[in-house]
Amino acid sequence: MFCGSRSGSDDTVHALAQDLGSALAAANVDLIYGGAGIGVMGTLANAVLESGGRAVGVIPVGLFSREVAHHGLTELIEVTDMHARKRTMYERSDAFCALPGGYGTLEEVFEAATWTQLGLHNSPKPIGLLDCSPVDRPRFWSGLEEFLDRTVADGFISAENRSIVRRVDSVAAAVQLTTCSGRLEW
Template identity: 45%
Template structure:
């Protein structure tokens, strides 16, 4: 994977209290469309989900929405031209979102957004994937989570042998370049060969 062709975006089904969140979602959607990067998202037509997807579609980009059947009436399925996939449950939705994406971005959101983000961080920590993960720290929204991760690291629950690698972008314009640079770095590592294995002492 030398180039990112699709990005899974996790974000709120509401717009939140800060107008910067909506502006960021729209801006990122425009960037995805202009860059020819497909949006993979939760399929809703409301909140920040709807804003980012509408911005992609309105600017000629490609959208894949993946939504469980029970949420179609609550989150209103996306109304623009898009590939829409309806799943039986949340587990199938998250599996397809993972499979369809080359990278993951978390815009501001609630506990659902947090759960999806942390799941990808956990899978990466366990070596189940190497896809880049980025939090869009709009107006410092993710600062409490980042502080908690630092606290976990300082408290010995996140070790050097099992790091939590997450990119942080304070500006929307930095998101895609940071993800592309991460992918390029991974490709270069693969060309050079794997890094020496770190021995883990069994307790």
């Protein structure tokens, strides 16, 4: 799961994280995420744990020392740096889903997509962008989707590889995504 360590300004993101965490636990799907106890990450992990699920955090030692780490997780894996964090998350995950976040979230989405494109994962791993926005605002991931579509139109990403990253419009669809490891037809 990729999501922000910041809270953002839209409370619907935290409600979405709570719903997703509860649904993951109910479906017996382990949460593998960045290990923070703050922001959207903290909300998601707390929801998983409160619903009886397993939450596994992967956090670089430098962030752990800043007291950012969630200390109530099922498992907390300390790694040397951000590269080791992402590699560990990629190796332990069957699929990926991103909630709204900032640079770190985007970087994780794009690196995971690149690894799938290059065949570096042990099997293709789809990436869902879980969207939520109040009715009076554009969808959070709309601009990114337009950008990705433009890269296809301009010949920088193939239409086949564009399917690696797609928006999912519900918590149920995000949970369903976790069963799609090894294929991108979802």
